[in-house]
Amino acid sequence: MSTRVTVTFMTRYGVGFVVRFYVPASVVDPTDPAIINVVNAINAACASKGISIEISLAGSFVSTAGTGPTICEDKAVLVVPDDSGEVHIFKLPAPKLVGVGNIFEADGTTLNLADPNVSDLSASLASVGYGRSGDNLTPIRKGHRAGGKRLSY
Amino acid sequence: MAWVAGARRKSTYYFQDRVGRVATVDVWVGGGEDDPEGGSVSTLRAAFLACTDAAIKATQILAYAKQDTTPAYGTDAFDRPTDKLEVGAITAEGIPVTMKLPSLLAANYQADGVTPLTTGAAAALMTAILENCVSADGEPLTKIKRARRMIPSGLKSWTRKA
Numbered sequence: 384m385s386t387r388v389t390v391t392f393m394t395r396y397g398v399g400f401v402v403r404f405y406v407p408a409s410v411v412d413p414t415d416p417a418i419i420n421v422v423n424a425i426n427a428a429c430a431s432k433g434i435s436i437e438i439s440l441a442g443s444f445v446s447t448a449g450t451g452p453t454i455c456e457d458k459a460v461l462v463v464p465d466d467s468g469e470v471h472i473f474k475l476p477a478p479k480l481v482g483v484g485n486i487f488e489a490d491g492t493t494l495n496l497a498d499p500n501v502s503d504l505s506a507s508l509a510s511v512g513y514g515r516s517g518d519n520l521t522p523i524r525k526g527h528r529a530g531g532k533r534l535s536y
Numbered sequence: 537m538a539w540v541a542g543a544r545r546k547s548t549y550y551f552q553d554r555v556g557r558v559a560t561v562d563v564w565v566g567g568g569e570d571d572p573e574g575g576s577v578s579t580l581r582a583a584f585l586a587c588t589d590a591a592i593k594a595t596q597i598l599a600y601a602k603q604d605t606t607p608a609y610g611t612d613a614f615d616r617p618t619d620k621l622e623v624g625a626i627t628a629e630g631i632p633v634t635m636k637l638p639s640l641l642a643a644n645y646q647a648d649g650v651t652p653l654t655t656g657a658a659a660a661l662m663t664a665i666l667e668n669c670v671s672a673d674g675e676p677l678t679k680i681k682r683a684r685r686m687i688p689s690g691l692k693s694w695t696r697k698a
Binding site: 384385387392393394395396398399400401403404405406407408411412413414417418419420421423424425427428429430431432433434435436438439440441442443444445446447448449450451452453454455456459464466473474475476477478479480484486500501502503504506507508511512513514515517 | 539541542544545551552553554557559561563564565566570571572573574577579580581582583584585586587588589590591592593594595596597598599600601602603607608609610611612614615616617621635636637638639640641644657658659660661663664665667668669670671672673674694698
């Protein structure tokens, strides 16, 4: 495997473009010397200069979808504020809707915050997640079902 | 000028439902997260899986760095965004790897204006590619097989911009 690197170069015209290449999978930092060496070499030989670096680390798992009625077009909309009060919306695809693991209340629409799985997701988001501005996420405030075909459960 | 790494990283979770449709969810995580199959990514993946009927077969971490100041861009005959250098390398197994880079400065080409010099900054660039880059499947690059400037369409001259 490898780590994909995307470097944005800018010209004096104010128009940028990206260069993609791969470095060994052991590289997990965008400022790793393996990346900076290449960018510096391009900078030295070209008129355009690198202004940003993005690396992509890919993981894969063996996983099988459940047989519940929902599909990815069905969403559970999660409203999650961060420490500074900014609200973030997460749309969870194919939420569990019936039987064991149903994450909604009896009305089939309102997210059941007391559900153990929802509580666990809420705690996980609050403990390791951050908002766009970098502030810590807080527990899920509320949620509801949206999108997809209305199912009669 | 210095490269500054982002304080946070973006983790992406690829959901696939029972009929094959795919959806993604992005969550920012800490700047030290570097294992797309462990750490916070694994924690969030497990929490998502408990609430969804979809499978999560792939995850991704995006990490960023940027220059802390605006660089001084060069002025050259080949400084336009459409001026590119195509570099073809091969791995030990002979797998071809192609990279499209910004065009070298005109001074780094031979007289034909398309073939890089084998000395100076052009050679240093080829060396940096060979020493640091790999193929998509992780195989080291062993040789630069070809390198040539890609001529932008509409140029009146092959060696200088119109």
